[in-house]
Amino acid sequence: MNNDRDALIAGLIAMAGFLKTHPQIPTSIAPVTIRAFPTRGSDDDMRAEVDRVAALLGTEIDSHHLPYDHYMTGIGFGPVRYEFIAILAAARARHAADDSYRGCVQIDSTQER
Structure with missing residues (x-):
C-alpha cells in the first residue's frame, strides 16, 4: 500500500468515528465525493485505466x-461517492481555451446601476 492511500483511508475512518461519537457536531447533508484520476497519457490509455477500475468496482x-x-x-x-475520471484531451483543450481569457475581462464598476 502507498502512504497517501493509507493516510486517506485512516483519515476517513477517524473522521467517521469522531462524527459518530460527537452527535452534537453538525454535518452537511450534501454528498461527499472522492475523485481519483489516472496518470495523464493518451486518451486510449486513460480510458483503459478507467475501464480497469470500473471492472474492479463492478x-x-x-x-x-x-x-x-x-x-x-x-x-x-x-x-458518499468514489469516482475515477479521465479528463480527455478535448475537454482539457476546451478548458485551456476558456481559461486563456482569465484576467482579460474587467468589470466597469464606475457605472451607476
Whole structure:
C-alpha cells in the first residue's frame, strides 16, 4: 500500500468515528465525493485505466459525462461517492481555451446601476 492511500483511508475512518461519537457536531447533508484520476497519457490509455477500475468496482462507464469528454465510473455508499475520471484531451483543450481569457475581462464598476 502507498502512504497517501493509507493516510486517506485512516483519515476517513477517524473522521467517521469522531462524527459518530460527537452527535452534537453538525454535518452537511450534501454528498461527499472522492475523485481519483489516472496518470495523464493518451486518451486510449486513460480510458483503459478507467475501464480497469470500473471492472474492479463492478460498475459501468457513466454515459452522462461522455459528451463532455469525461470518461468516468463511480460507486456510491449512501451520500458518499468514489469516482475515477479521465479528463480527455478535448475537454482539457476546451478548458485551456476558456481559461486563456482569465484576467482579460474587467468589470466597469464606475457605472451607476
